[in-house]
Amino acid sequence: MKILMISIYKTLLLCFFLCLATFGLSQMVEKSTAGPFLLKNGTIHTITNGIVKGDLLIEGMKIKSIGTNLESDEAKILDCTDLHIYPGMIDGGTTLGLSEISSISLTKDYNEPGDFTPHMEALTAVNPNSVNIPVTRTNGVTTVLSVPSGGLFPGRAALIHLHGYTPQQMFAGFKSHVLKFPSSGKKHRWDRRKPEEIKKDYKDQQKKLNDFWKSAVQFSKIDSAANKQGKILNSYNPQLASLSDVVKGEAPLIIDVNKKDDILVAIDFVTRNKIQAIFSGVSEGYLIADSLVKYDIPVIVGPILSLPSRTSDRFDVAYKNAGELLKAGVKLCIKTNENENVRNLPFNAGFAANYGMGTDEAMKAITINAAEIFGLEKEIGSLENGKKANLYICDGDPFEMKTSITHLFINGFNVPIENRHTLLHDEFLERSPGLQK
Amino acid sequence: MFMIYKIFAFCLLYFCSHSIVAQEAILIKNATLLTITDGVKEDTDILLKNGKIESIGENLSYGGATEIDATGKFVMPGIVDAHSHVGIDAVNEATNPVTAEVFVGDAINPYQVAIYRALAGGVTVSHAMHGSANAIGGQCETMKHRYGALNPAALKMEGAPRTIKFALGENPMRVHGENKKVAPASRMGMEQTFRRAFAEAKIYTSEMEAFKAGKSKKAPLYSLRSETLMDIINGDIIIHCHSYRADEILMLMKVLEDYGIEKICFQHVNEGFKIAPELAAFGAYASVFSDWWAYKFEVYYSTAYNAAILTRNGVITSINSDDRELMRHLYHEASKTQRYGNLTDNEALRLITINPAIQLGIEKRVGSLEKGKDADVVIFEGHPLSIYCKPIMTIVDGVICFDYVNDPSDMRLDIDPSEELPAFYEQDHDHEDSCMEGVHLH
Structure with a gap:
């Protein structure tokens, strides 16, 4: 009986999702088309080699060549006169693909219970069909880091391109473990813990972190020794095993840390343990930028559109942080920490540009600098021969809201400028029937 | 002893803080004026005197006026935010699906640094709203950002019409239906909650009238709730209704029609674009x-083209923040309607000036640069719809309340001397939280 009930329930559930799927059909974006494509007479913002007027040929997944008077027999030609061509933007921290509707917990896949779940893989849970993905890429964001959260070691983040039918197709070639560094501050405005509770929690977290790290180092040593002797450890400890390359300094670790004192403790932690670290968040980085430079730690700054963390702060500290870090010589990229509104990455960069960074540097931050920080500067982040054809075409400065993105290419595919928002617009701008019954 | 220290600190602050000092007159010279209602005027002066816009024209002069050279800069009316929870210390009275008797104006906190930060984004007026826990929530307060005034009452915009918060959909359904197992637990229950509230108010009123006329010896038990609901029916209070889905919005318009209620502004209204013709026909x-x-889930079928579609269909539309971070860059939010819907500059600027002013019933006082209106203006470096703009000065009632160049970094009015750790917040960027502030679900 029970089994029957469950199967009825399952059938109903299936019907429900099928209904959803049919409803969704009217809001599915068009299929992308494969190249080759020849973009003619555009203003090409290469990022790494200045601005060039000319043509850009896309063949397969790559940029075949950039130059003047390029020709191709098979290529579909796209006239780019008066248009600008930019490399796709890269967001250094999102939950895109890992969450659909944040208030419905069963649609969230970025969080596991417990402080130590470094063996969780974000890429496993990336949903290529998330409605939020087309909404994001049509603003020119082609690549994002999808980051798990919760606890101290929530898992391994994955860089994905916003096009493809499977997570593996989307994977951009960079993964990194994440550490949410213990914070000595309040969690948010409604954090009701007493100061002594915050201090105690902070000490507890620090101890937990250091103990776990010691275990990971120990595990790595034993594992390496066993490997050398051709043996296999006959104990299953995926948590410690997954950190093995990180403790050996052979794989990066993204450390989410914001408060000045905490950043200093984190710097001590990474230098002591010889960690290949990338800091993320870093809202008070501008106060200790010199230390970040001294220890050569790259950072993922953001969100830029944030409130100051202290009531005593100047109102625009978050707007200015990236610019001040840049002036000090820190290597940086930008993150939105967003899900459904990762599309605001160009505007986050625009605010940073306006408050001290300048347009060129802000553009670099979300293209080539991000690629460098993720070790992919030979593949993405600029328009160069042989690089992946991740690019968009627009009619002006992409940081300006007035500018329209007219075309989009990811992995060499021409991706339609369509998403749920544009489709609803097309259907409802002039409703038919209007008021008649 | 500690008390004395606190009092001393308070007095010190009182005298040192940037308190309101009204200049007699401010003359802004050679600006590009974005008047909203009368086009763009280049190389024009604007004189602010006694808290009002005294005159707009070329080559103005006024003896003793503080002159500000705004050559190459843009001047627009102070931004109006029709949905915020800034400046109040209590947001939700989540104890009953109907709480028309409560009033957020009783909980004004003039010390909140969020008010200053809003000024730094050019916002001079905000609508401090009750939260969305109840179908009929509390009455709201239209506030002038007179930061520096220490008397809570000084922030109230005198003469602004009364407004009240309604809420549809998931929030009241969660708080009452899901959490307390009482109606409304569904969008059907929502409708009946409104119908019952209005019907009971009418019965109460007829009983009260009968008693006053001597036709009945027994007066009904005094109910501020019913009195307030009757004021809504009589058109003395503008409803501001938190809503998302098209069906629930149509439902409420039908209920209001049945009670002859006309004044309503739907808030959030993410699916407004689906029923733009109906909203326009109602005058909502x-x-x-x-x-x-x-x-x-109720905002999953949304589009960022909402404001543009509503505007094109003739609905008076504004863009609000409902968030202390977003509130600081409403000019930027308005400009997004140019990417999502190609609105003109003036259409986009209307969304954060005269339109929200109309929705709050204060359009004769604020929302445009016109002679005789309140001297609420913002000076921008760069056009306010460009990403490369910066609000550099915000003036409320002729008083400079934000000055990018001259303000010190720390603009708090109050400091808690007992605070052991300087408050530092890891994150403060959660959608919807402010609307549900003070609600504790089990």
């Missing part, structure tokens, strides 16, 4: 987010 207003969506 819409106050929307520029691009928030998908944070809950």
